[in-house]
Amino acid sequence: MTRHSSPRLAGYASLAGLGLIAGLAAGRVELVALAAPFALAALVGAMLGRVPHTEATLSLDRDRALEGDEAVATIALSSSPGIDRLELLLPLPGELAAATPNPRALVLPAGDPRTLELPIRCERWGAFRLGPVLLRARDVLGFHAWESEGGEPQPLLVYPSVETLRGLLPPLETQVFVGNQVSRAHGDGIEFADVREWVPGDRVRRINWRASARRRELWVNEQHPERNTDVVLFLDTFAEVRVRGRGTHDLAVRAATSLAHRYLQRKDRVGLVSFGGFLSWLLPTSGTLQLYKIVDSLLQTDIVLTFASREVDVLPPRSLPPKALVIALTPLLDPRSAGALLDLRARGFDLVVVEVSPLEFVQPGPDELSRLSYRIWKLSREARRARYESAGVPVVEWHEGVPLAVPLEEVGAYRRYARPARA
Amino acid sequence: MLAYAAVRAHALAGLLVALGALGGVLLLAVLLRGLEELLAWALAVLALVYVVSVVVDTSRVDDAAPLVATALLLCGELAAWSLDARWRIAAEGSLVRRRAVALTGLALGGLTASALVIASAATRPGRGLAWTTLGAAAAVGVIGIAVAALRRST
Numbered sequence: 001m002t003r004h005s006s007p008r009l010a011g012y013a014s015l016a017g018l019g020l021i022a023g024l025a026a027g028r029v030e031l032v033a034l035a036a037p038f039a040l041a042a043l044v045g046a047m048l049g050r051v052p053h054t055e056a057t058l059s060l061d062r063d064r065a066l067e068g069d070e071a072v073a074t075i076a077l078s079s080s081p082g083i084d085r086l087e088l089l090l091p092l093p094g095e096l097a098a099a100t101p102n103p104r105a106l107v108l109p110a111g112d113p114r115t116l117e118l119p120i121r122c123e124r125w126g127a128f129r130l131g132p133v134l135l136r137a138r139d140v141l142g143f144h145a146w147e148s149e150g151g152e153p154q155p156l157l158v159y160p161s162v163e164t165l166r167g168l169l170p171p172l173e174t175q176v177f178v179g180n181q182v183s184r185a186h187g188d189g190i191e192f193a194d195v196r197e198w199v200p201g202d203r204v205r206r207i208n209w210r211a212s213a214r215r216r217e218l219w220v221n222e223q224h225p226e227r228n229t230d231v232v233l234f235l236d237t238f239a240e241v242r243v244r245g246r247g248t249h250d251l252a253v254r255a256a257t258s259l260a261h262r263y264l265q266r267k268d269r270v271g272l273v274s275f276g277g278f279l280s281w282l283l284p285t286s287g288t289l290q291l292y293k294i295v296d297s298l299l300q301t302d303i304v305l306t307f308a309s310r311e312v313d314v315l316p317p318r319s320l321p322p323k324a325l326v327i328a329l330t331p332l333l334d335p336r337s338a339g340a341l342l343d344l345r346a347r348g349f350d351l352v353v354v355e356v357s358p359l360e361f362v363q364p365g366p367d368e369l370s371r372l373s374y375r376i377w378k379l380s381r382e383a384r385r386a387r388y389e390s391a392g393v394p395v396v397e398w399h400e401g402v403p404l405a406v407p408l409e410e411v412g413a414y415r416r417y418a419r420p421a422r423a
Numbered sequence: 424m425l426a427y428a429a430v431r432a433h434a435l436a437g438l439l440v441a442l443g444a445l446g447g448v449l450l451l452a453v454l455l456r457g458l459e460e461l462l463a464w465a466l467a468v469l470a471l472v473y474v475v476s477v478v479v480d481t482s483r484v485d486d487a488a489p490l491v492a493t494a495l496l497l498c499g500e501l502a503a504w505s506l507d508a509r510w511r512i513a514a515e516g517s518l519v520r521r522r523a524v525a526l527t528g529l530a531l532g533g534l535t536a537s538a539l540v541i542a543s544a545a546t547r548p549g550r551g552l553a554w555t556t557l558g559a560a561a562a563v564g565v566i567g568i569a570v571a572a573l574r575r576s577t
Contacts, residue, residue, distance in 0.1 A: 011499075022474065030488040040533050041529060140521055140525040141500070141526065141529065
């Protein structure tokens with residue numbers, strides 16, 4: 001507990017002392033009378049300086065919330081001697097906002113505990129620790145203040161809001177396990193694929209009797225089997241553009257959450273690679289638990305400035321399984337991530353680049369030189385995009401405010417009219 | 424207070440006005456810049472205006488001294504309250520009432536103490552052992568209260 005005394009307390013005592021000495025020296029009682037109220041104030045101030053004992057506990061009604069949700073922090077306060085004025089502040093990060101006044105001041109009577117509820121609006125995703133509560137006890141005239149902290153910090157995870165996606169990107173190749181994605185291969189399934197001549201071992205139920213009657217020999221139906229897919233969300237965390245609390249990284253995290261949610265709903269296996277100054281990965285797995293793991297991992301991701309060069313070799317092989325669909329979410333700002341993605345493509349991965357456009361967050365300067373540099377920067381981005389396209393990688397631009405389904409549909413259209421290049 | 428002092432010592436009116444202006448500027452600086460450390464200096468300069476007028480006019484004991492002293496104390500306390508209110512802290516209504524009551528009590532107590540000092544000046548010295556004992560006991564009591572208050576605060 002830190003104690004602060006108002007400088008006016010010493011000032012009053014000094015004024016009182018000066019008045020008494022001056023009265024004695026000048027032989028004037030008025031000067032003593034002038035000093036008397038200040039002496040009394042100093043005396044009262046000294047009497048009010050008793051150390052208060054405050055106990056505070058902090059609790060949250062939930063430890064996980066969605067963007068836009070409201071969590072309620074409950075602060076329980078008690079003090080045995082009572083406090084004339086207790087000021088309390090729950091420090092909140094910029095992503096959270098108090099719905100009621102914070103800080104606030106109140107009276108804490110002796111032996112009468114009080115409970116305060118502070119609704120907190122979760123305005124942006126993130127992993128936070130709330131608390132401790134900052135307390136400042138003051139006497140009734142504000143001569144003394146005692147500052148302390150109370151309550152254990154409480155964790156609060158705010159998950160990004162999930163965008164509804166009706167369609168998803170199908171991979172070029174599926175895995176061997178049963179899933180919801182209709183495979184291009186032929187086998188046992190529901191979706192009709194083709195007919196072929198009967199061979200020993202084919203089941204009777206698969207015989208296409210109409211085709212067999214026409215050809216006077218046995219023909220059987222073939223189906224496309226339903227298989228699962230492996231999806232790896234590749235998050236470029238080398239650099240971002242951020243303006244007034246909005247940035248490309250926010251958009252990328254939201255997109256990754258929406259994609260993970262949707263693919264996992266489809267019983268696919270989803271993994272995550274956060275590739276940047278801080279490297280992290282999650283091996284592809286399916287299930288709700290994996291969704292929580294991915295979102296928790298996404299909440300921890302941050303843009304960390306680094307000058308170290310990174311290659312995909314640093315990733316464990318299991319984090320990038322063969323035939324996996326790799327969806328890269330990148331603002332195309334750092335050449336290192338571009339190099340890593342092209343490396344992935346060269347290794348035969350089914351790669352899709354969703355370019356989280358930073359153009360909304362960048363404005364050219366007013367002078368000619370700034371405009372020129374802005375144009376050169378845009379041209380360099382075009383060149384980077386062209387490198388991907390020449391490698392047969394679909395690159396789609398995604399702007400803030402546009403539904404994620406739009407760039408995904410663009411990739412689908414690209415794939416309908418383009419053949420995958422074999423690097 | 425400035426006008427009152429200037430009337431009492433009209434020969435030094437210019438000096439008193441200058442001192443009063445300096446005190447006003449200091450008080451303004453305290454309020455505008457939040458410099459609570461300067462509050463005592465501002466009050467000291469303002470008190471000096473009255474002190475000069477009292478020292479110059481030695482004809483009689485000024486009965487208005489308690490009012491001047493209480494006004495100065497109120498000036499300091501209200502300035503301090505104003506500084507406290509600069510922080511955007513949502514305060515309960517009862518806090519304002521409690522401080523107003525405490526401040527009124529302090530001002531009334533100061534006025535009473537100051538008036539007692541002026542009244543005691545009217546008592547002629549050499550009134551006997553009883554008065555001397557009472558005075559000595561009062562002095563010891565005041566010092567005792569001050570020491571007790573200081574010990575309690577630490």
